[in-house]
Amino acid sequence: MINDTRLAEEFVAHGRVDDCPVIDTHAHFGPYQAIYFPRWRPERVLDTMDRCNVRWLIMSAHAALVDTARGNREVAEIVAAHPDRIRGYWVINPNYPERLQRELDEFDAHAQTPGQASSPPAFVGFKFHPNQHGVPLNDERYHPALEYADARGLPILSHTWAGRGMSSHAEVREVAERFPNVRLLMGHAGYGDWEESAKVARDHEHVYLELTAAYSVRGALEIMVEHAGSEKILFGTDHPWFDPHYGIGCILSAYMTDEDRRNILHRNAERLFGLPLD
Amino acid sequence: MELFDCNCWYGVPKTPPLAPAETVDDLLGELGRAGIGRALVRNAAIWEESPEVGNALTTADCARDERLEAAWGILPPHTGELGDVHEFLDAMRAAGVRALWAYPAKHRYLLNATAMGGMLEEMQDRGIPLFLHRREMPGAQETYAVAEQVLADFPRLHLVIVAHGSWGEDRLFRPMMARYPSFAVGTSRYELDGGIEDLCRTLGPERLLFGTNFPETPMGGPILTLLHAAISDEERELIAGGNLRRILEEVRL
Numbered sequence: 001m002i003n004d005t006r007l008a009e010e011f012v013a014h015g016r017v018d019d020c021p022v023i024d025t026h027a028h029f030g031p032y033q034a035i036y037f038p039r040w041r042p043e044r045v046l047d048t049m050d051r052c053n054v055r056w057l058i059m060s061a062h063a064a065l066v067d068t069a070r071g072n073r074e075v076a077e078i079v080a081a082h083p084d085r086i087r088g089y090w091v092i093n094p095n096y097p098e099r100l101q102r103e104l105d106e107f108d109a110h111a112q113t114p115g116q117a118s119s120p121p122a123f124v125g126f127k128f129h130p131n132q133h134g135v136p137l138n139d140e141r142y143h144p145a146l147e148y149a150d151a152r153g154l155p156i157l158s159h160t161w162a163g164r165g166m167s168s169h170a171e172v173r174e175v176a177e178r179f180p181n182v183r184l185l186m187g188h189a190g191y192g193d194w195e196e197s198a199k200v201a202r203d204h205e206h207v208y209l210e211l212t213a214a215y216s217v218r219g220a221l222e223i224m225v226e227h228a229g230s231e232k233i234l235f236g237t238d239h240p241w242f243d244p245h246y247g248i249g250c251i252l253s254a255y256m257t258d259e260d261r262r263n264i265l266h267r268n269a270e271r272l273f274g275l276p277l278d
Numbered sequence: 279m280e281l282f283d284c285n286c287w288y289g290v291p292k293t294p295p296l297a298p299a300e301t302v303d304d305l306l307g308e309l310g311r312a313g314i315g316r317a318l319v320r321n322a323a324i325w326e327e328s329p330e331v332g333n334a335l336t337t338a339d340c341a342r343d344e345r346l347e348a349a350w351g352i353l354p355p356h357t358g359e360l361g362d363v364h365e366f367l368d369a370m371r372a373a374g375v376r377a378l379w380a381y382p383a384k385h386r387y388l389l390n391a392t393a394m395g396g397m398l399e400e401m402q403d404r405g406i407p408l409f410l411h412r413r414e415m416p417g418a419q420e421t422y423a424v425a426e427q428v429l430a431d432f433p434r435l436h437l438v439i440v441a442h443g444s445w446g447e448d449r450l451f452r453p454m455m456a457r458y459p460s461f462a463v464g465t466s467r468y469e470l471d472g473g474i475e476d477l478c479r480t481l482g483p484e485r486l487l488f489g490t491n492f493p494e495t496p497m498g499g500p501i502l503t504l505l506h507a508a509i510s511d512e513e514r515e516l517i518a519g520g521n522l523r524r525i526l527e528e529v530r531l
Binding site for chain 1: 470
């Protein structure tokens with residue numbers, strides 16, 4: 001069912017595959033303005049992760065899209081409670097430049113899991129949302145955060161979407177060329193401009209395509225694999241927006257090999273974030 | 279458990295999806311690959327051209343394979359394009375058609391009692407389901423407002439909204455499900471984590487209909503989501519196909 005490969009057979013039969021863990025590189029925490037979530041509380045998040053064998057989930061707080069200080073603090077607390085399953089993105093809101101420098105300073109203080117100095121950082125990088133904050137990705141108001149990340153080689157997950165002037169492949173290409181040490185994750189894979197977005201990932205070693213919502217457009221995944229390669233694609237779900245089974249099922253439907261699927265579901269993120277899968 | 283897809287199509291629309299399914303053979307190939315046993319099907323010509331054309335194409339193509347059941351489009355009876363209400367029902371009976379779709383935005387009519395009252399009254403009395411695609415009208419608020427008015431006037435009509443968007447619409451459709459016992463939604467874009475489980479717990483499983491939204495959406499997403507939703511096997515069976523089979527079996531033409 002879905003296709004005739006072993007991964008499909010196992011996911012259909014069990015909902016999870018023990019030797020194919022999943023790393024969800026695009027998740028959120030907390031309620032949000034326009035949608036009802038049955039499964040945003042931590043115990044429900046962990047239950048979903050177990051049902052799908054999501055080994056790691058990297059989240060930012062919905063609250064941080066509104067009030068970065070409060071929301072980033074929320075995620076720090078969740079990571080502290082679940083350091084073996086969850087990591088965070090530190091949300092940047094460029095509309096508050098007077099707060100930005102202070103928050104970049106705070107990022108360092110939060111970059112170690114509280115009480116576990118030897119563990120990996122609680123926050124793996126930054127989260128940008130140009131569309132929600134109304135600031136184009138290539139706007140200079142993002143530069144302090146981009147310069148900070150560039151100096152440290154940090155990952156940044158940015159919402160990206162078709163339509164010039166905000167977060168499209170064109171803005172990503174400009175930022176990628178100006179900040180070559182930032183590992184730039186194109187959230188939603190530049191939704192809509194599939195081929196052009198894939199070519200940005202192809203042309204820049206440090207640019208990746210993240211699949212949230214993009215997987216539900218039939219044919220988009222095949223374009224990404226053709227133009228960027230499965231080694232440049234990361235799995236994500238916007239959890240608690242979307243059931244990981246929905247995204248996994250879409251990937252199983254796409255015309256690609258199980259090796260491509262394993263690259264997407266965990267190998268690339270394991271390598272990018274250095275998160276252990278044992 | 280047999281999956282019965284309430285929402286898939288094929289054909290040649292003016293603006294094709296990224297991965298089209300131009301022929302019924304394309305659709306059949308994907309149904310076979312995905313393991314979907316039955317499908318309620320429509321040709322894109324129904325909404326892109328006219329039900330006058332698309333209904334006949336759909337019926338002819340579906341006659342080729344027992345997995346397929348044709349669904350037709352409707353128009354206001356007042357212009358006579360599909361005959362009057364009883365002539366249209368006679369045609370449905372002759373063709374074995376048991377489900378209808380409305381495209382009020384593309385076909386430029388008001389889906390209400392004034393334009394469609396005679397048809398909707400017959401559909402309500404005969405148990406014929408009416409499907410609406412959520413993105414056929416410009417916005418969520420408009421779609422649900424139209425549906426709400428139809429149900430207010432025809433509260434026993436089997437009205438089904440499919441392919442609601444990824445910005446979850448539970449706040450829109452759940453109150454209507456609570457008020458109107460025959461109102462149902464499709465699962466093709468019900469991607470919300472825990473959505474199926476939560477809706478079954480609060481409103482029961484009887485008004486969720488499995489669908490894929492193929493060829494716009496991959497079939498695997500809605501399949502894997504339903505297979506592993508935290509619900510009972512009895513609930514899963516109803517959503518997978520039992521609910522749609524029951525609705526269609528109860529149609530009286």
